[in-house]
Amino acid sequence: DQQVKQNSPSLSVQEGRISILNCDYTNSMFDYFLWYKKYPAEGPTFLISISSIKDKNEDGRFTVFLNKSAKHLSLHIVPSQPGDSAVYFCAAVGYGMNYGGSQGNLIFGKGTKLSVKP
Amino acid sequence: DVKVTQSSRYLVKRTGEKVFLECVQDMDHENMFWYRQDPGLGLRLIYFSYDVKMKEKGDIPEGYSVSREKKERFSLILESASTNQTSMYLCASSLYREITEAFFGQGTRLTVV
Numbered sequence: 001d002q003q004v005k006q007n008s009p010s011l012s013v014q015e016g017r018i019s020i021l022n023c024d025y026t027n028s029m030f031d032y033f034l035w036y037k038k039y040p041a042e043g044p045t046f047l048i049s050i051s052s053i054k055d056k057n058e059d060g061r062f063t064v065f066l067n068k069s070a071k072h073l074s075l076h077i078v079p080s081q082p083g084d085s086a087v088y089f090c091a092a093v094g095y096g097m098n099y100g101g102s103q104g105n106l107i108f109g110k111g112t113k114l115s116v117k118p
Numbered sequence: 119d120v121k122v123t124q125s126s127r128y129l130v131k132r133t134g135e136k137v138f139l140e141c142v143q144d145m146d147h148e149n150m151f152w153y154r155q156d157p158g159l160g161l162r163l164i165y166f167s168y169d170v171k172m173k174e175k176g177d178i179p180e181g182y183s184v185s186r187e188k189k190e191r192f193s194l195i196l197e198s199a200s201t202n203q204t205s206m207y208l209c210a211s212s213l214y215r216e217i218t219e220a221f222f223g224q225g226t227r228l229t230v231v
Contacts, residue, residue, distance in 0.1 A: 043222035110160035
């Protein structure tokens with residue numbers, strides 16, 4: 001059963017416009033979320049994160065919004081650039097018995113492939 | 119800068135071979151992880167370790183084992199490689215047990231023929 005869901009496998013936007021990538025989760029115990037960007041044949045690189053005590057975190061062109069009641073988060077990229085074209089993964093930090101006990105663990109969604117067209 | 123280094127970018131192995139994937143991190147991180155990435159399936163956790171000689175199973179441990187004899191090194195072992203283990207393997211590390219960030223290696227593309 002998927003705990004972190006990225007329901008859009010792909011997204012295409014025009015350069016300069018806003019990209020919005022969505023992520024839903026099912027476990028209300030998740031309290032920290034991260035976004036990663038991945039180019040083909042490379043490892044994921046950390047983009048931005050958010051704690052459940054916040055509803056927004058901003059870093060340059062990247063903003064992550066968290067709606068705890070809806071168990072939903074989104075990554076906004078403004079303005080989008082062709083170099084942003086990559087696969088974006090949402091991840092939640094899980095604890096507890098299903099995730100190795102007190103040890104934290106990263107649970108990833110399936111990713112969304114973003115294409116930014118010039 | 120944190121560096122997570124995986125020993126090989128590309129590997130081709132034969133069915134039935136024992137395969138070792140090595141990962142080294144240089145920032146004294148407590149936690150290390152092995153994931154595999156497959157199209158349409160995202161990143162799935164195979165094993166992780168939060169201390170030397172400690173290991174925990176992830177979501178898909180079958181057919182794999184791990185070793186962590188030193189804090190900086192986490193090895194993934196395919197005891198008898200099979201074609202369904204053809205994948206991109208990603209190692210990651212994070213500093214604290216309460217994860218706020220994790221750093222990934224460049225990945226190993228393993229092909230089992």
